[in-house]
Amino acid sequence: MYVGSTGLRGLHQLLFEIASRSVNEVLAGGGGCVDVTLMSDGGVRVTDDGPGIPVEASGDIGGTGLESLLTRPYAELGPGNRPAVTWSFYGMGPCVTNALSSRLTVEVRHEQVRWVQEYVRGAAVAPPAAAGPATGSGTSIAFWPDTDIFDTRECSFAVLATRFKEVALLNRGLSISLTDERPIGGIRSVRFQFPGGPGDFVALLDAEAGAHIPPDIIAFEQEDARMAGTVEVALSRRGSGEARVRTFANSVPTPEGGTHADGFRTGVTAAVNTYARQRGLLTTADADLTTDLIVRGLTAVVSVKLDRPEYEGATRGRLGGGTVYDSVEQAVREHVGTWLTHHPDQAADLIGRRP
Template sequence: MTESGNPDHGNASEYTGSHIQVLEGREAIRRRPGMYIGSVGERGLHQMVYEVVSYAVDEHLAGHADAIDVTITADGGVRVADNGRGLPVEVQEPDGKPAVERELTETSFGPKNRTGYRLSGGLSGLGLCVVNALSTRLTVEIHRDGHRWTQEYEKGLPITALTRNEESSGHGTAIMFLPDDDIFETTPDSFAMLSQRLRELTFLNGGLAISLTDERPGRAGRPVRHHHTDGLRAYVAHLGPHPPSPVHSPVIAFESENEDATMFVQVALQWNTRSTGGFHSFANSTRTHEGGAHEEGFRAALTDIINDYARRQRQIVAGDEEITAEATQEGLTAVVSVKLAHPVFEGSTRTVLGNPEANAYVQEVVREHLNGWLDQNPNDAAAIIRHILKAFTEQGKS
């Protein structure tokens, strides 16, 4: 501004397009790591682990892997190995790079067709690339096509060609990475926090086994192994009060996939007489702490179903006040997990699911299956309604 208050355009020619800096690829990731993994502290380090594990979970969802081994190595690095198909190694046009190298270096968002995943977690296909860019060193080892293959990277750039080694009858991928201490404020990973998240993933993906080992000096101990064939049923039991105080037993659980196979919904719930494990929602195995469309669909359907059933059974009659959503959730432990081909997350934190179709389909699934369960289990259903009506009455007195 000039002294008169009018803008001074005299130096406009000094501000040109050359002053605008556009960061691309690994440079953008390394300069702005928080945009991709949330922080450069411990939370960001954990996200690095989860992104590599997400690839292995995708292999499980595609029906090709049932075991993942995570190791915190003695030097503070992390190794994630799975028994899936192994990352593709064939050379691809037009750049003539091996598919694995493109997977570890490309920064284009969105599903990558070469992986063949119908449903995918992590950073929309960008996770492995981000981990590579933020690591001082990364080594990938692949067993597929009858051989063991290896390639090494430094700070996101390949320093060796993809090498075909000795013959191998195995299959799977192992990725070892050492987070860059020039980027991260801390290096140690919390074994307990990693174990908690890995256990959560086994609940959300029934039949998948994940082990965690710590090889750091002074911390080495027996590996922890998580494996839950009952999936969300086991998760709800785990989240509920201890000792258990169920209004009904067993845990109610159901799942459904839409006609075009672009959305898979899993729900498990149980009412308890005391305390509660609360409500937990997930989209593509990512915890949606702030809810979103799938959570809204569940809550809306639940309130309607409880009111409709109570009226049909004359536990409330015409003229009675509608049971509130708060009362229907008294003592409730519930988990809703959706897996979508094209998830839309709101905000950089990826904690709100924005897909409106998830709301509609979750409502449809809950109405069909929970109504059916209540009709088929009248004694338990009556106990649930009594429990909810008691909470509703107490709510009105307060």
């Protein structure tokens, strides 16, 4: 139940439990690299260049070091330790991967010491052992899913590449690679890094929709203590067609939308109508422009990163939280309003009439 299935979905979740820890650790340090390798023997290796997991003293059961991480559920993160990526269904973390793997090995480079340890079906073979000096810092975890539990050990390169690209687009400064050593024809590898973050995401979505001219993109990021998190939004207008709004909470898609999606739509609508009335593009006799009319032709990415996200429903497809709605609505209204003021020609075109 902790990984969702014993099929491909659950297999990928084992990897995500490890990868999300690495991604959050390198992003907390201002950015870095996470490298994922699908090994030819059915194992998966995740390596990062973060600070390295501390190795706690033997018997420190309540600690936050290596053995605790691999044998106990994650402790809840507090403010200042916000996860940029939350792939875990129940906040269990790498201990789930360890418990559901026939074998797991870990190498840690921390404070100039290289540590190694091995686990078999979740149990440590021996305590962590110092294995000489370390160059640099970071953590490498390799695991082999238990074939007595899972129907397959063949991860999908295409599915993982799509997901890792999405995560890189939502987290500027992150470099994430995926290497597949399994193909008979030779190794294949991709690397993703996007300095523009969600702005690059919107540009790619527009390109996929056939936009031949790079659009003007409105992009901003704002911290808001009310929702204990940040909101990052990027949007463009292609001119016509259905709105395409992609929403995320802690870098996980929210296909059913939620309070961040609702706040975005309300904020855009308020900004456009306020500007239109201030500039005389709408008279007192005119009704407000509707949300459906305003968002027509928009491409947008709305990403919130929260200390403690609230979801509606067991599938976590819809985000809740009234403060999220308020924070997103205000941020969008203010930033879109400012953009309209500085781009009067585009604003008039968006509204559909000129003064």
